[in-house]
Amino acid sequence: MTISVGDKLPSTTLKLMTDDGPSDITTDTLCDGKKVVIFGLPGAYTPTCSAKHLPGFIDKAEALKAKGVDSIACLSVNDAFVMGAWGRDQGAGDKVLMLADGSADFTKAAGLELDLTQLGMGVRSKRYAMVLDDGVVSHLAIEENPGGLDISSAEKVLDAL
Numbered sequence: 001m002t003i004s005v006g007d008k009l010p011s012t013t014l015k016l017m018t019d020d021g022p023s024d025i026t027t028d029t030l031c032d033g034k035k036v037v038i039f040g041l042p043g044a045y046t047p048t049c050s051a052k053h054l055p056g057f058i059d060k061a062e063a064l065k066a067k068g069v070d071s072i073a074c075l076s077v078n079d080a081f082v083m084g085a086w087g088r089d090q091g092a093g094d095k096v097l098m099l100a101d102g103s104a105d106f107t108k109a110a111g112l113e114l115d116l117t118q119l120g121m122g123v124r125s126k127r128y129a130m131v132l133d134d135g136v137v138s139h140l141a142i143e144e145n146p147g148g149l150d151i152s153s154a155e156k157v158l159d160a161l
Contacts, residue, residue: 036072058093067158107125
């Protein structure tokens with residue numbers, strides 16, 4: 001079952017690359033008592049993800065934070081090493097947390113998995129953006145087309161705040 005507006009975010013552990021290597025971060029730690037934007041995408045270094053989705057949130061980070069967002073997180077079914085490298089390549093810095101869901105535990109728990117096995121990519125994440133208030137989904141936009149960016153862009157999230 002896919003997560004919906006009004007639902008509590010599943011409690012899972014993700015990975016975040018630090019200077020000391022991969023580190024655990026729970027969804028509870030990320031969201032408790034905060035307004036958080038999480039956007040998910042099919043994969044690091046893929047065309048729409050690299051050219052538009054992640055860069056949009058990097059560019060709009062200050063505007064999102066001006067609307068009360070405490071943290072912005074990019075989530076993908078990749079490992080922490082890939083997410084860390086991609087974040088460095090894209091200039092995410094401290095604007096966007098690059099979260100790895102390597103085994104798709106969060107993605108499956110939220111019902112946001114996308115089976116791209118026929119393309120040789122295995123289970124991935126659908127493209128989406130959500131706003132969480134203290135861990136509860138207040139806005140959710142899931143793209144119908146994984147290559148599209150019609151409703152989950154940083155601009156659309158700004159409009160929803």
